[in-house]
Amino acid sequence: MTWQGFTGSVDEWDALVERLGATTPFQLSAWATFRESFGWQPTRLITPDGKSAAQLLVKGVGPVQVAWGAGAPLGVVAPSLLRDLVNETKHLLNARVSYLRLADHAPHESSRVAAFRAAGWSTTKRPVGSLRTLVRSLDVDTAPLSASYSSNWSRNLRRGHQRGVIAEEWHSPDTQLIAQIHRDVDDLKQKFHAEWRSEPAALEQLLECFRERIVIVKAHDQAGTVLAVRAAVIIGRHGYDFLAATSKEGRKTYASNVALDALLGLLVTRGVIDYDFGGVDPVNNKGVFDFKHGAGGTEASYVGEYDATSPKF
Template identity: 25%
Template sequence: MRVLESIESGFPSHQAWDELVARDPRGHLLQTWAWGELKRAFGWIPVRLAVERDGVLLAGAQVLYRRLGPFSLGYIPKGPVVAREDSQQTDSLRALNALWKAIHSRSRRLRAISLKVEPEWYEEETSRVDRLVAQGLRPSKECIQPRRTIIVDLRPDEEQLLARMKSKWRYNIRLSVRKGVIVREGTTEDMATFYDLMRITSERNGFGIHSRDYYRRALELFAPSGRSILYMAYYQNLPLAGLIAYAFNGQSWYMYGASSNEHRELMPNHQLQWRAMQWAKSKGSTQYDLWGIPDTEADSATASLAGVQRFKEGFGGKVVRYVGAYDYVYSRPLYWMMRKAWNYGRMLPGIGAGTPSWT
C-alpha cells in the first residue's frame, strides 16, 4: 500500500477520485473533487489523500485547510471514504491506518491547530466511532454540518411517494399547480434573482448567507456532470422561491433554498421540493436528503427553526442522526484559545454546505 496526495505529481484524475468516493456506499457530495474546488475558490486549500494498492484506490479523504495567520485549521466533511469492494476488513483497517497517518503528517506540515472530522456515519454505528477514538479523535460539540436530518426514500413510485406525505402537503403541491405557480429549471443567468430571494430569506429568518458568486459557482461546478439543478418558482412572472439540489452516488440533497415574502399562500416551496424529488429520481437517486433539522428541543425554540422542521417532516421522510463531529488536536493551547473565542461556524463563514443557518 502507498499513500498518494493531490498536491504531488502522479495523483489520480478528478474522475478517478470521484469514482473512489462513489465506491463507498455513503460516498458524499462534500467529498467530491468539485466540492473541494468550490471551497478553493473561497479561501480553502483542498488536499486529497488516497491509499492505493496495485493500482486500485482503497480509501481516501478530502481535507480542507483554512489558513489562520501562520497556522491552519483542518476539516474533513462527510469523510473519510472506503471503497465497498474492499471486502476484507483487515485491508480496510490497514488502508485507514495509513490514511490517518498521512492526514496527520500533512496537517502538521500545514501547522494545523486541529482537525475536525464529520463522517457520514449514523450514531448507532458505534464500531466506526470506536475507530475514530482509537485514532486519537475526541467528540466535539461544535458541528459544522447538521447532525440530524430527514431523508426521503425515493425507491417507491411517485404515487407512493405522495401517499407517504402528510395529506396537507399533497394538497399544497396540487394547490400550487392549480393556482398557476410555474416551476422551471434555472441557469446561472437566474442567479441574481435567486440571490435576491436568498437575501429576503436571510432577513426574514435571521441567518447569514454566502455571496452571490458562491451560489453561482456551487451550481455551475457540478452542472457539467449533471449533478446540480436550480429550480425557480414563478407566479405571473413574479419570482416566489428557488432551490438548488444535487445528486451523486445514488443520493440527492436539497442544500440551498430561498423564498419571497409575497404570495406565500400559493405554497411554491411544496411544489419546488416535489419537482426536486422527481429530478433526483430521474438521476437514479434512491434517497433525498432535506439537509438538516434542529438537533435538540432547545434548537427548535425559535419559530423559524421549528417551522423549518415542520415543513420538512411533512414530506414523509425518516429522521436520522449522525455521529457528529470529532476533533484531533495538534496544539492544545491554541485550540483552547480558539474555542474560547469562537466556534468553528462563526469563526469561518462558509465552512458548511447547507442552508446558511448551519454554517
C-alpha cells in the same frame, strides 16, 4: 504508512468518492474547487488499498494548519486509520501544528463512533452542521411520491397549485434573482447567514463547478415571477438537498411545496432512488424540520463531528 496523497485527476477522485459511497456533495472535487476562492486549499488522501479516502479543505490560521473534512472519511474506518490520518495530514501539509476536524456523514453506527473514540478523537463541542437529517425514498415502483407526503403537506401542495404556482426545471438560472431570494431569507430569519448563497458571483461559480450534477427547479406565478428555488446535487443514484429559498410572496402561496414536489419528480426521472434533505434541527428550526418531515423524510443520524490536533494540546 496507511495514508498517502491522492495523485489522480479530479474525475478519478469523483469516481472514487462515488465508489466508496458518498454521503454528501462536500467530498466532490467541485465543492473543493468552489471553496478555493474563499481561501481553502484541497488536500486529498487515500489508503494504499483504496478502501478509505478523505478530501480535506485546508487554511492556515496563524501557525496552525486547519483541515476540515465535511463528509470524511469515506469507506472503511478503523482506530489505526484514524490515528494515522492525523499524523499523515500534518506530514503532507508540512505543518508544525495541525488541527483536523471531520464531519462523518455516514449513517450512525456504534462501531464507527467507537473507532473515533479509540483513536483519541474528541467530539466537537460546537458542531459546524447538524448531526441529524431526514432521508426519503424515491422508489415509485411501489407507490407514487405523494403517498409519502403528510396530509397537511399534500393540502399545502394543492393550495399552491390552486394559487397558480408553476414549477419547472431552471436550465439557465438567474443568479442575481436567486441571491436576492436568499437575502430575503436572511432578513426574515435574522440569525441565518446565507454566506455565498446571497452573492450572485459566488452562485455563478458554484453552478459552473457542479455543472450537470446540479438540478435546479424554480416555482413561479402566472406572471413569471419566481417565488421559490430548490436545487439538488446528484451523486450516482442519490440526491442531496443543496439550495432552498422562498420569497416572502412565495410563503403566502405555498411555492416551496410546489418546488420541492417538482424537484423530487425530476430526480425520479433521472434514476435517483433516495433523497437526503441535508441536515435538520427539530428544536431551533422546527418549521424547516416539519416541512421536510411532511415531504416524506424519515429521521436518520450521522456518525458525528470529531476533531484532533497534532501535537496534542
